[in-house]
Amino acid sequence: MEAYEDFHKLVSDLRDGRIFGSTEAAEKALLFIKNQISSCETVKEIKNTLISYVPPLIKARPTSALTVNCLREVIELTIDCIKKKLSSNEIKEKICNKIDQMLKEAHESVEVIAEIGAKRIRDGDTILTNTYSYTVLKVLEKAKEEGKNISVFIPESRPGGEGIDMAVELYKRKFPVTLFVDSAVRYMMKEVDLVLIGAEAIAANGAVVNKIGTSMIALAAHEARVRVFVAAGTYKFSLETFLGEVVELTYRRPEVLLSSHELRALGNVKVLCPAFDVTPPEYIDAIITERGVFAPQAVPLIVREIFGWPPLVKDIGMLINELKRC
């Protein structure tokens, strides 16, 4: 995967959803940081690189728990290294290794999720998904590899239309794909056996933050007694939510919905394009992670296993301040 050279372009692509999945979003952000760090000469430069680039990257996509979690680890590592008085070269090496390792782990866990998730798919299933998700794509690929005949239903996923991109990806992998408008989800639900979606973030109560429209899909599935599975690694748990923080839901520019010319023609009209919504845990049958399948309500259990209890999470803002003081 190529790294971005232009920071402003990266930030605007993250914000406006041109980097579709949250896994890709995190990858792009981390690779950018890695590139910048590699060209630093002094410890001060490393510090300044993180201080100036990390907050805007997070602000561009605050919902992406993977991005937040990985960047937090990078800053914590840097603070630790500076305290240990390591040389700039040693710090650079450690940060770059850390980023490589996190990216590797993220990919490996997707492989495991695919392995586990594919088991929940039966031969002949019609699966409905929403928007572009790398993890969902991997699960579907795995099920197909196992010889299961599956067909995929997908809404176009406005604003942005990432559902169309996902349909093309599925088409390239020779899945039978059916595309329709977002408002037709309930109409189609009777023909669906299983809903499979990815996640931007998973909150402490098991609620799932994902592309706008996901919670409507889950509601329509719930009504039709169609099961809803979320495929997401544990690195997408939003640790901040354990401290009572609320996942900040961003809006996209009105221009993703209609051209500025069309916008003017409407007259005195507001346009609101939320990028994400929250699906409550009661509409989710299970979360498929690299550590296994479990109920959304069991999220705290897994968090305790990985991060201890209560999870010691430092706020990014606090960490940046700490870094400034070192």
Add this chain to the structure above:
Amino acid sequence: MNYTLPAEVLQIAEDIRSMKIRGAGRIARAAVKALKIAALAYKGSELEDFYEYMKYTSKLILATRPTAVSLPNAVAYVMSRLSKNIESFTLEEARSKVAEWADEFIEYSLRATELIGEIGEGRIKSGDTVLTHCNSSAALSVIITAHRKGKDIKVYACETRPRFQGRITVRTLAKEGIDVTLIPDSAVRFFMKDVDLVVVGADTVAANGAVVNKIGTSMIALAAHEARVRVFVAAETYKFSPATVIGELVTIEERPPTEVVSEEFLKKYPGIKVRNPAFDVTPPEYIDAIITEKGIISPHAAILVLKEEFAWALEDRMKKLKLAVEYETE
């Protein structure tokens, strides 16, 4: 037998088919207008032939859109009167009567939309936020009447893919000076917490009170139901479907994929199937009330409206049904 119809009639039929004329009320009015034009342009001299010619015209118009029941009901408004009285008419009388009934229906329909506004606005309180979908004259009549009576309201309107009728709605409401926000269809549940009531139109109301309306309506009603937000359907009585009383299902029209994606996309990815249902069915349990020009009713009381308004049509259908059954048992 084939007839050559006036170009204007063919144009109306084409405009209904291509959705240049859309919305159940507008379709109904355009349909009877076409009947009137056809009647006045009739060049023949035989009453019997005129009747055949009118039936031919009706068929052509009825074939344009399968879902909206306002179309057959409007045509039946004129044609049932014609069939009942044809024997006592001269050709001239028949022609002028068709024109008269057509005007009568159009006037009735416009008045009905107004009345719905008057009756429905009572359900909106000052300070309310209303969510609407697509572009329904009846629903807009309710919202605009409330605003004109000085109620301070806010409106969320869905853009309504694939054809963006929501954009027409927001333009109309903004011109009225109403505080209006356009949202994507996928964001309905996101905004439902801020909404006090949903007002939508209907293409067809079935005998059990289920409402057939623009695709997405049933999702909105479901999300409203979940959030305990009331759902009102604004529908003239000519949108109630007599055919459903004898068990017929409403056909849901699936329209061409090119309304959703481009021709090039379809050629480039021939394996991607694109489905484009134009309507969906909202079950009566998600509807709090239907606002008609005759008053507000519970959706479960739809049969009442049907019995009152379409007694003749129901009798006619039942008679045919019984005849068919007798024929089969013989």
